[in-house]
Amino acid sequence: MPSAFRRFSWPLLAAMVLAGPLAGQDIIKVGEVASLTGKEAAFGQSSHKGTLLAIEDLNAGGGLLGRQLDLVTEDNQSKQGESATAARKLISRDKVVALLGEVASSRSLEMAPLAQASRVPMISPSSTNPKVTAVGNYIFRVCFIDPFQGTVMAKFALDTLKLHRAAVLASVSSAYSVGLAKYFKEGFVKGGGEIALEQKYSEGDKDFKAQLTVIKAAGVDGIFVPGYYTEAALICIQARELGLKVPIFGGDGWEGSPLIEIGGQAVEGTFYSTHYSPDNAAPVVQDFVKKFRARFGGETPDAMAALGYDSAMVLAAAIKRAGTTEGPKVRDEIAATRDYPGVTGNTTIDADRNASKAAAIFTVKDGKFKFVESIAP
Amino acid sequence: MSEFFQQSLNGLSLGAIYALIALGYTMVYGVLRFINFAHADVFMVGAFLGYYLAKLVPAASLWGGLAVMAGAMVGCALLGILIERLAYRPLRRGPTLNVLITAIGVSLLLEYSGQLGFGAAPRTFPVLFPQRDLRIGGLVISSTQVLVIVVAAALLLALQGIVHRTRIGTAMRALSLNATAAQLVGINTDVVISFTFGLGSALAAAGGILYAMNYPSIDPLMGVMPGLKAFVAAVLGGIGNIPGAALGGLILGLVETFVAGSPWSTYKDAIAFGVLIVILLCRPAGLLGKFTVEKV
Amino acid sequence: MPKPHLALLAALAAAGVIARCSGLIDPYYLDVLTIIGINVILAVSLNLVNGYTGQFSLGHAGFMSVGAYLSAAVSLFLGPRLLGPDPSALGQGLFFLGALLAGGLAAAAAGWVVGIPSLRLRGDYLAIVTLAFGEIIRVVFQNVDALGGALGLNGIPPYTTIFWVLAFAALTIFTVTCLVHSTYGRGFLAVHDDEIAAAAVGLNPTRYKIVAFVVSAFFAGIAGGLYGHFRLTITPAGFDFTKSIEIVVMVILGGMGNTPGVILAAILLTLLPELLRPVAEYRMIIYSLLLIVLMILRPQGLFSLKLGRRKPAGD
Numbered sequence: 001m002p003s004a005f006r007r008f009s010w011p012l013l014a015a016m017v018l019a020g021p022l023a024g025q026d027i028i029k030v031g032e033v034a035s036l037t038g039k040e041a042a043f044g045q046s047s048h049k050g051t052l053l054a055i056e057d058l059n060a061g062g063g064l065l066g067r068q069l070d071l072v073t074e075d076n077q078s079k080q081g082e083s084a085t086a087a088r089k090l091i092s093r094d095k096v097v098a099l100l101g102e103v104a105s106s107r108s109l110e111m112a113p114l115a116q117a118s119r120v121p122m123i124s125p126s127s128t129n130p131k132v133t134a135v136g137n138y139i140f141r142v143c144f145i146d147p148f149q150g151t152v153m154a155k156f157a158l159d160t161l162k163l164h165r166a167a168v169l170a171s172v173s174s175a176y177s178v179g180l181a182k183y184f185k186e187g188f189v190k191g192g193g194e195i196a197l198e199q200k201y202s203e204g205d206k207d208f209k210a211q212l213t214v215i216k217a218a219g220v221d222g223i224f225v226p227g228y229y230t231e232a233a234l235i236c237i238q239a240r241e242l243g244l245k246v247p248i249f250g251g252d253g254w255e256g257s258p259l260i261e262i263g264g265q266a267v268e269g270t271f272y273s274t275h276y277s278p279d280n281a282a283p284v285v286q287d288f289v290k291k292f293r294a295r296f297g298g299e300t301p302d303a304m305a306a307l308g309y310d311s312a313m314v315l316a317a318a319i320k321r322a323g324t325t326e327g328p329k330v331r332d333e334i335a336a337t338r339d340y341p342g343v344t345g346n347t348t349i350d351a352d353r354n355a356s357k358a359a360a361i362f363t364v365k366d367g368k369f370k371f372v373e374s375i376a377p
Numbered sequence: 378m379s380e381f382f383q384q385s386l387n388g389l390s391l392g393a394i395y396a397l398i399a400l401g402y403t404m405v406y407g408v409l410r411f412i413n414f415a416h417a418d419v420f421m422v423g424a425f426l427g428y429y430l431a432k433l434v435p436a437a438s439l440w441g442g443l444a445v446m447a448g449a450m451v452g453c454a455l456l457g458i459l460i461e462r463l464a465y466r467p468l469r470r471g472p473t474l475n476v477l478i479t480a481i482g483v484s485l486l487l488e489y490s491g492q493l494g495f496g497a498a499p500r501t502f503p504v505l506f507p508q509r510d511l512r513i514g515g516l517v518i519s520s521t522q523v524l525v526i527v528v529a530a531a532l533l534l535a536l537q538g539i540v541h542r543t544r545i546g547t548a549m550r551a552l553s554l555n556a557t558a559a560q561l562v563g564i565n566t567d568v569v570i571s572f573t574f575g576l577g578s579a580l581a582a583a584g585g586i587l588y589a590m591n592y593p594s595i596d597p598l599m600g601v602m603p604g605l606k607a608f609v610a611a612v613l614g615g616i617g618n619i620p621g622a623a624l625g626g627l628i629l630g631l632v633e634t635f636v637a638g639s640p641w642s643t644y645k646d647a648i649a650f651g652v653l654i655v656i657l658l659c660r661p662a663g664l665l666g667k668f669t670v671e672k673v
Numbered sequence: 674m675p676k677p678h679l680a681l682l683a684a685l686a687a688a689g690v691i692a693r694c695s696g697l698i699d700p701y702y703l704d705v706l707t708i709i710g711i712n713v714i715l716a717v718s719l720n721l722v723n724g725y726t727g728q729f730s731l732g733h734a735g736f737m738s739v740g741a742y743l744s745a746a747v748s749l750f751l752g753p754r755l756l757g758p759d760p761s762a763l764g765q766g767l768f769f770l771g772a773l774l775a776g777g778l779a780a781a782a783a784g785w786v787v788g789i790p791s792l793r794l795r796g797d798y799l800a801i802v803t804l805a806f807g808e809i810i811r812v813v814f815q816n817v818d819a820l821g822g823a824l825g826l827n828g829i830p831p832y833t834t835i836f837w838v839l840a841f842a843a844l845t846i847f848t849v850t851c852l853v854h855s856t857y858g859r860g861f862l863a864v865h866d867d868e869i870a871a872a873a874v875g876l877n878p879t880r881y882k883i884v885a886f887v888v889s890a891f892f893a894g895i896a897g898g899l900y901g902h903f904r905l906t907i908t909p910a911g912f913d914f915t916k917s918i919e920i921v922v923m924v925i926l927g928g929m930g931n932t933p934g935v936i937l938a939a940i941l942l943t944l945l946p947e948l949l950r951p952v953a954e955y956r957m958i959i960y961s962l963l964l965i966v967l968m969i970l971r972p973q974g975l976f977s978l979k980l981g982r983r984k985p986a987g988d
Contacts, residue, residue, distance in 0.1 A: 036953060036954065037489060037492055037497070037953075037954070037956070037957055038492075038598075038957075039598060041492055041497030042497045042498040042499065042596070044497075045496075045497055045498070046498070073953075074950065074953065075950075075953040075954070075956070077946075077956075077957065079911070080904075080906075080907070080908055080910065080911025080912075081708070081900070081904050081911065084704070084904050084905075085701070085704050085705065085708065085947070088700050088701045088704045089701045089704075089950070091700070092699055092700040092701045093699065093701050105824060106824055106825060106827075106906060106908045106910075109824075109827045109905075109906040110904055110905070110906045113831070113905050129824060131824070131827060131828075135828075171823075172643045172812075172815055172816065172822075172823065173815055173823055173909075173910060174823055175822070175823040175824035175825075175908075177823075178822055178823045178824070179824070197640075199637070199638075199642045200642045200643035200645070201637070201642070201645075202602075202645070202646055204598075204599075204601070204602045205602070206588070206591070206592030206594070206599075207387070207391050207591070207592065207634075207637075208637075209383075209384075209387040209634070210384055210387055210388070210633075210634040210635070210636075210637035210638035210642075211637050211638060211642055213380055213383045213384055213387065213638055214380070214638040214639070216380075217380045230499050230594055230596075233594065234592055234593075234594060237593075241510060241517060241519050242383070242517050243512070243517050258498065258499055258500075258501065258594070261501045262499070262501045262593055262594050406797070412797060412800075464965050464969070467969045468968060468969060474729070474925055474929065475925065475968050476968075477925070478922055478925045478926065478964055478968050479964070479965050479968045479969065481918060481922060481961075481964065482961045482962070482963075482964030482965035482968070483961070483965060484961075485957055485960065485961035485964070486958060486961040486962060486965070488957075489957040489958045489961065490958055493954060493955070493958065605804075605914070608801065609801060609805065612797065612798060612801040616797060616798075643815075643816050644812060644813075644816060646808060646812050647808070647809045647812035647813060650805035650806075650808050650809050650812075651805075651809060653801070653802070653805050654790065654802055654805055654806070654809075657794060657798060657801075657802055658790050658793075661793060661794050661795075661798060662798070663798075
């Protein structure tokens with residue numbers, strides 16, 4: 001044992017010592033915090049798939065700055081508090097150059113102070129509450145914020161749908177829903193409309209007949225449902241069952257094939273605002289959809305996946321422009337993103353580090369999503 | 378006025394589902410004195426079994442629907458018996474709180490395995506029975522709502538029949554009164570307990586399918602909230618009491634529905650729980666529960 | 674000086690030393706250590722009710738949330754006015770202590786309000802009522818816009834350091850241990866063993882139950898305050914019955930009424946998900962399987978120090 005050990009130990013030791021930093025040099029580590037399990041696993045998994053596809057795409061094309069990318073993903077089980085631990089691990093143990101995440105605003109708010117303090121740029125794919133980017137200048141997002149989308153839908157409801165009296169059916173336990181509802185109501189009332197009543201439900205609820213019965217009795221000309229596709233589909237079904245024929249419309253949370261799969265006939269003629277649709281004929285979108293389906297067994301990407309993809313791509317473009325992975329320089333380049341041709345639309349990062357892009361209103365016709373109009377910021 | 382009737386119908390339909398799930402909780406509690414946390418997840422497995430079995434039968438047919446329901450009930454009965462055999466039986470002699478932890482473990486196992494196996498994204502539950510809506514005046518009655526109420530009532534009556542008219546039912550009641558004495562008179566506790574679990578799980582499966590028929594979106598965590606509400610319903614009616622569970626379920630469904638249709642819809646869950654607390658304060662053993670005087 | 678007091682002082686000193694060296698510890702490990710500390714406070718305080726007094730409470734997370742929200746509200750709304758633009762370390766520390774105590778007292782008050790009606794109920798009924806109260810607290814917070822509603826409170830100043838967490842953990846263990854070894858403790862154990870017999874010898878079971886409940890709620894509130902000022906964001910959904918059950922699992926796994934066991938269980942159950950990160954997809958599956966296996970193999974809890982107590986007759 002002794003002589004063999006002595007013969008190989010020094011070269012081995014030297015190799016290990018040198019290999020460490022050298023190995024680090026060849027890989028760019030990007031951190032991702034997502035809810036891969038737990039209550040919001042559907043959204044986290046979707047977002048993760050989009051991000052993963054982007055990283056794999058970039059690596060296939062030669063990587064960034066001549067180096068391959070490594071996506072280090074941590075699961076937060078959709079639980080409060082876990083995103084912060086995951087972010088800390090990614091920053092101090094894995095030494096990632098940037099953080100991607102999270103889908104939910106409350107979990108992004110856990111990560112943001114850590115990213116800001118460590119000067120690690122963070123891009124959230126789909127957190128819509130204005131407070132997230134307000135944490136600091138290292139925090140960005142590639143999606144709309146609630147004030148913008150709420151106003152867009154209010155404008156659409158007033159100008160295109162010509163509604164005067166609307167009802168709002170929002171989730172009391174989702175910050176996204178509450179936020180979107182608030183800004184819609186403001187916009188609708190400011191434009192001369194009247195909010196007849198607002199009913200609430202909780203995440204995970206399946207029965208909305210009680211709320212819809214009361215809405216029906218109130219005699220409104222439209223219902224705004226700022227929720228996710230899971231509830232939206234059921235709400236449309238139950239509304240039609242109760243004989244409610246008025247237009248039902250919502251926000252980008254509606255985007256997802258389960259809306260039509262579950263909703264079926266009931267979602268025909270409903271509207272929602274989004275930044276992405278798989279039926280969008282634009283080449284960059286169709287390219288993405290094709291690649292996604294090929295990679296993930298025929299699954300059609302939804303808005304979360306598209307935003308996950310764009311968050312990674314915007315980061316990559318910024319790193320490329322910066323020519324380095326140093327935090328401050330990458331941060332500056334992300335902030336300088338102008339007219340990036342993303343899957344979720346032409347993206348410009350504005351002064352508040354939010355994405356400035358047009359909202360597209362879609363409807364469902366003959367079992368497919370159909371573009372209606374575009375509303376610019 | 379029609380709004381009141383509509384809400385009542387909505388509430389009864391929701392309550393019937395809570396009642397079905399609550400029956401399983403209350404049966405197992407009655408016989409074993411323990412809260413089977415995994416019950417709500419057996420409900421979820423039932424719905425998923427129904428989803429996969431439905432691919433084998435033609436859609437929207439009466440016989441197809443009944444076959445799927447029967448198949449799911451049998452499957453979940455087996456699952457329930459298996460869980461009891463593997464996870465609960467070894468702990469039967471110990472304090473009930475330990476079995477509670479095991480039950481929590483089984484519940485988590487089913488939920489997360491479901492997310493891994495079935496995928497976390499919600500799936501559309503196919504149309505099992507022919508659907509038709511009836512409109513009377515301003516009232517809309519969907520055939521699914523009626524089916525839920527009818528099937529739940531039928532199952533409840535069948536359960537009462539089993540518990541009060543069959544030998545094994547009598548054995549269950551004996552076991553719930555005094556386990557040691559039951560053994561002394563020659564009842565095979567293992568068999569009776571397995572049967573209880575199987576029966577409760579079959580009811581959960583039926584509940585799962587009816588729930589999925591009414592709300593056609595299923596996912597591995599779908600049992601969490603209905604399970605909690607059904608548990609509350611079971612306690613409300615007096616835990617261990619079968620008609621109590623049904624009553625508790627109906628009351629909870631009605632309260633929740635009427636509050637959801639009111640201006641306080643945002644407090645719906647809190648009010649449902651609040652009602653529970655108030656009732657328990659007035660009747661500490663639940664509505665139909667008997668407060669057993671402890672002889673010292 | 675009696676032994677427990679010496680131990681407390683030693684623990685506080687150790688906390689101070691660790692805090693001084695905290696710059697040398699990897700931030701991730703420090704993060705996990707802080708959470709372990711908070712979980713220890715939660716588990717040890719719940720153990721007082723569930724373990725020693727034998728009352729099955731499923732609403733602990735509700736009290737934690739009351740403490741978290743109140744202390745965060747104090748820091749966010751009163752902080753700027755009381756502290757001024759450039760507070761000294763001492764000033765900040767005293768303010769934080771005040772905020773934590775306010776949160777703890779509010780949680781204790783909530784414990785009293787919840788305890789008075791609930792503690793007349795037995796066993797599983799008590800469990801369901803405490804669970805119901807926990808959920809009601811959650812829904813109320815969700816609907817109070819001033820406290821952030823569904824998004825909760827964020828931007829909470831980061832006052833929690835490893836020193837505070839370790840110090841309060843030591844304090845909680847000290848208080849619970851001293852309480853249990855006092856005449857109050859005899860009362861708790863009597864109520865746990867046989868409520869009717871206890872009443873027959875002249876104890877008021879309800880009084881002891883309420884004391885246990887309120888003390889336990891106080892520390893849950895402190896833990897909540899520490900948590901809020903550590904994570905800097907709190908939401909109502911994070912304090913739901915799933916969280917309560919997590920803490921209950923720690924208590925039962927540690928061996929009910931066994932403080933060292935419960936501490937170890939808290940540490941183990943906090944570390945386990947972190948250690949299982951490489952297999953993130955299977956983490957919860959492994960966790961749940963471990964729970965099942967552990968209970969089957971060691972039903973008396975991980976550590977059973979019998980403490981010379983015999984099983985009550987006629988069980």
